[in-house]
Amino acid sequence: MRRATILLATLALLGVLGVAAALAATAPPKPQVATDAKGDVRSPLDIKRVSLSRSADGRLRASITLTDPWDAKDLLADSGPPGSVCLKAWTTTAPPDTTPDYLACATADKDGELRGSILQERANKLPARTGSADVTRPSDATVTLRFSQTAIGKPATLYAAAETTRPGCPRGSCIDLAPDAPKTLTLKLQEPAK
Missing domain, CATH: 1.20.5 (Single alpha-helices involved in coiled-coils or other helix-helix interfaces)
Structure with missing residues (x-):
């Protein structure tokens, strides 16, 4: 017994x-976080912090915090390209010397409402939309994008960096990155096959 x-x-x-x-x-893997120096870009869209993680439901979550409060209407341009708050994602290519494979972006529509899109970069073509991202504003300075791994090809490892672009400005001096190139956040999403 x-x-x-x-x-x-x-x-x-x-x-x-x-x-x-x-x-x-x-x-889920441990969230990846980077901070950025204040005033390192001539733009009101100055990145302070970015975090990237995978939620328990498998979706990816990118939170981008700027140094000052901002509104969706701050992304609208009187002329030239609109502004954006994006996560640059490398899934099959090696950063930072290559164009990212995908962009997960928050942009504003003509009414000043935020919308989230996932865009796949293509050589010599405009980016193709591969999905949408849920956009939330946990604070006046932060935007959070949540999106499916399928929209970016379900990579084993994701390399990423936040990028903001000032509206109406096509020059590189209007773009802020976090972390600064050549650094990226690295998030392992799948274990290698044994």
Whole structure:
């Protein structure tokens, strides 16, 4: 009888350890965070902080905080290109010497409402829209983009950087990056096959 009790206790312990190992294997990776110096760009869209993580539901979450409060209407341009707050994502190419494979962006429509889009960069063509991103504003200085991994091709590893572009300005001096190139955030999304 004692042997049976010990055997059952051992099997129960192994079962608990197996469940714990399975949960650990599916736990989201640790969020990746970068900060950026204030005043390093001639733009009101000056990045202070960016964080990138995978939620428990598998979607990606990018939060970009600027140094000052801003409104969606601050992205509208009187002339020239509109402004944007984006996450540049490298999924199959090596950053930073290549164009990112995808952009997850918050832009403003003509009414000054934020919308989120996932765009795939294509050589010698305009980017193609591959999905949408849910856009929320947890604070007056922060925007959060949530989007499916499928919209960016379900990469094993994601390299990313935040980018803001001042509206109406086509020059590089109007763009802020965090982290500054050549650095990127690195988020492992899948374990390599054994």
